[in-house]
Amino acid sequence: MPYLAFDLGAESGRAIAGTLREGRLTLEEIYRFPNEPVRVPDGLHWDVLRLFHEMQEGLRRAVARYGTGLKSLAVDTWGVDFGLLGERDVLLANPYHYRDGRTRGLMEEAFKVVPREEIFSHTGIQFMPINSLYQLLAWRQQQPGLLSQARTLLMMPDLFNFFFSGIKASEFTIASTTQMYNPRTGTWATGMLDKLGLPATLLPAINPPGTITGRLLPRVARETGAGEIVVIAPGSHDTASAVAAVPAAGPDYLYISCGTWSLVGVEVREPVINEQTLSLNFTNEGGVGGTFRLLKNVTGLWLVQECRRTWERQGEALSYGELTALAREANPLTTVIDPDHPAFLNPEDMPAAIQGYCRETGQPVPQTKGEIVRCALESLALKYRWVLEKLEDILGKKLEVIHMVGGGTQNELLCRFTASATGRPVVAGPVEATAAGNLLVQAMALEEVESIAEAREIVRHSFALKTYEAVKTGPWEEKYKAFVKLLG
Template sequence: MRYLAFDLGAESGRAIIGTLEDARLTLEEIYRFPNEPVRIPDGLHWDVLRLFHEMKEGLRRATARYGTGLKSLAVDTWGVDFGLLGEKDVLLGNPYHYRDDRTRGVMEEAFKVVPREEIFSQTGIQFMPINSLYQLLAWRQQQPAMLSQAQTLLMMPDLFNFFFTGIKAGEFTNASTTQMYNPRTGTWATGMLEKLGLPVAILPAINPPGTIVGPLLPRVARETGAGEIAVIAPGSHDTASAVAAVPATGPDYMYISCGTWSLVGVEVREPVINEQTLSLNFTNEGGVGGTFRLLKNVTGLWLVQECRRAWARRGEELSYGELTALAREASPLTAVIDPDHPAFLNPEDMPAAIQAYCRETGQPVPQTKGEIVRCALESLALKYRWVLEKLEGILGKELPVIHMVGGGTRNELLCRFTASATGRPVVAGPVEATAAGNLLVQAMAMGEVGSLNEARKIVRRSFALKTYEAEKTDVWEEKYEAFIRLLG
C-alpha cells in the first residue's frame, strides 16, 4: 500500500510517499517547499495559507503519479502553535510563531495566579515561554477582543486536517505539548485553565494517534484529483512520529530526535510527574501506542542554522557540509555554551551571541566559522550527556545505548561528539524518522501493521543504520566538569 506523509518542520515541508511491501518501507520525496515565517507589525507568524496551498500541490503531484493507489494522508508538524477559528469557522489571523516575543514575561505572570508546582502537577510539561498555555494567555492579555471571537482552537496539524476535511478535532500527541492537557486524566486541564481566565469551550475533543479523521472535502478532492482518500491523525507532533520510528530492540535506550530542536528522552508507559522531574524541568509528552515521552527539549541545530543564516546575510553562503568540514578542522573543546540559555532563543546574530556568551563566561572566544560551529556542536553533545545522567537518575537504571534519529544524523560530527561525550554507542538513523513514523502509523490505522513493535521491525529492515563508538572520553570528561559549572 502507498501512503502520503506531510512532514512540516521549522524550515521546510515535504510530501513523502511511503510504499509498504514485503514488510519493508520505502520513501519517495515527491515535493518540498519552504516554510518561512513572516514578520508583520503585530509579530511573527506562520504563513499557514501558503503552507496549505503547497500541501495541496504535494497531494496533486502524488495523485498524478500514483492515481488511486494512495490509501491515506497524514500531517505532522512541530508543537505548541495553534490557530483560532471564529464564527462560521473563519480563521482569526495567521497563527503566531513560537519565537514571537509577545509571550515575554507571561509565564511569570501566570505563576502569580496558579503556582508553578500546580501547573506541573496538572500537565507534567517542561516550562518554556513558547508553550501554548502562555501563547493563549498572551492572546487574553493583548488581544482580548479577538480571543472573545474564538470558537475553536486547533493545533497546527489539526488545523491542516480541518482544511483538508472540514472536521475539527484534536490529537493526543500534539495536545500534550500545550501545557494545557492533563496526562493523568486524559483530558484538558480545565480547572487550571479556568483559574487563569482562559476559555475552555474552544478546546476540541482529543483523538488518539491512528484515528481516521475523515475523507477529503469534495472541493479538495477535485482540486487535487485525489478522490476519497482518508485523512489520518498520526503522531501529529513530529517528535511523536519520529520516536515511533526509533529502531530499538528493547526498552533500555535514550533517543535523540535531532533537528532544529533536539528532543532527548525515553519512552515510558505512564507520565513521570514528581518533584524530581519538576526540579529538572523535564516534560511528559504523548506518544504512539499508549506511551509517553519523558524528555527534555534542548535547543538543537538551530544554533548552526542561525549561524549559517547570519553569515549568508553578509554574503558568505556556506552549505551545512562546508560548515561541518570547517568545524572538523577547528581545535577541540576550547569553549562551551549552554545551548538553552535565553541568549540563543532568537538572537539577531547567532555567531555574535555565541562569542558574547563565551566572553562573558571567561572562556576563549571562538573566532572562525569552524570554531563557532564546533563550539555549538560540542556543547550540544555535552547537554545530551547531562540529560542522559538525569534520566538514568529518574529511572534508576542505566541506558546503555543512544538512538539518534532525524535530520541531525546527517551531521556525523555531532553523532561522533555525542558518543564521546556520553560514553555510549550512538546508533544513527533513520534520517527520515518523522516521515517513517507518520507513514507507519497510517499503516497501523489501515490495519496493515499490527503494533508499534511491528512498525519498529519494519524500520530496522528498511533503513541503513550507523553506529558511532566513544573516543577520547578522558578529554570530554574534563570538559564536562567545566560544562556543569557553567550550568550552575
C-alpha cells in the first residue's frame, strides 16, 4: 500500500507514489502538471485553483492505479508565498508569486520601524524582499481593504492541506520561512508584528512535521474515489523534505538542495542567531527530526531556466541537455557573476542581464549560449564554496563531504564544477529527494519508519548515488579569489 506525495516546484508539480518494502523505497510518478504563474494587471500570481484541480486529478490517477489502498497523502511546496482566507473561509485572491515586484523597497521601510538587527534576533531568517513578512506589508500598504477582510493566513502547502481536509493549521518548516516565526520561542513573532502594524491574529496554530492533519473532506474523497484517507503535513517546505532524504551517514557534511533555487547549508539542533550569521545574511529554517537548517538561499538553476526561456521566445528551443553540452565546449573560468545579484531576480532577458553584469564589472562578456550557461554554472559552484567556507567558520569544523540532492544533480557539469571549486567530494542523488523525504515523513507519522536516521538509511539503499571526486586546481583557486572580490 503506497503513500502519495504532492511535490510542487516553481516549474511543475508531481503526484508521486511511494511504496516501502523490505527497507527500500520505490517511487512511481503518477502525474505531472505545469506550474505556470499568471500575470494580470495587479501583478504576478500563482494559479492556485488550477493547481488544486491538477492535484485532485493526480489523486484520481493514483486511485486508478492502486485502488483504495493509498495510506495517506502529503503536500510540499516552495516557501514564503501564502493565501488569505476571509469570512466563511473564502479565498480572497490568488496568492501572489514571490517574483512579483510589489515588495520592492519594503524591507527598507520595515527597518525604519523595527531595525534589521531586531528582526533577525526575533526570526533568524535571511533578508530577502520576497519573504512573507514583506509580502504581508505589501498587502497592508497597497490593499488594506482586502487585508481587513482576511481572517486566516495559510502558507501554500497549508492552503492545499485546507483544500483537501478543511483543517486550517500551519506546519513548522513552512512557517519558519516567513520571517514571522520566532525559532527560539517556537511561536509566531507577535511582538515584532505588532510593531509593524501587521495582524498576528491571522496566523494559525503551528504543528510539527509528521502531524496527521485530518482526513480527506467527504466531497474530495467521493470525487476522487480515494476514500477518507489521512492528510499528513510532512516537511511542508520542499527543502525540509529534501534535506530529510539526504543520504548522509555522518554529521560533517554540507547539503545542497539544487533546483530553481540552491539551498546550501547544514543541520543544527538549535538556531544560530548571532552577529556573524546576521552579517552573512544566513537563515535558520525549520527541519525534520527536531533540527534547524542553517543555510543560505542561493539563486540556482533559475539562471539557466530563464536563459532557456528567453532563447525559446526568440525561436531557438534547446533542451537543458543541449545547453549543457554547449557549456561543456566553452572556454573555462572566463567570467563569473554573483548569482544573487538583484539583476537576476526576475529580468525580462536573462542572457542580456548576465552580459550586462559582466560588462559593468569589467569582465569579458560571454557571447555564445555555451559561454553564458558555463558562466552561470561556474558561478554557482563558486558561490557554493563561499557558503561552505562561511559555514565552516561558524561551526568551527571542516565539512568533509557535499551531498547534492534534487533535480540539479542531473546536471553533471554543475556537480563536477562543485567538486572542483570546493575541493570536496560531491555525492549526487537522489534526484527525487523532496518526494522521497515527503513520503518517508508520512511513513514516520504512521509509525512505519522509526526515525530520520532510519529514513536516511532507506534512502541509501533505495537510490543510485554518484560520487564526483574533489579535484580543486590552480585555475579554480585564482577564479575564486576574483569571485570573492566581486562579492565585495
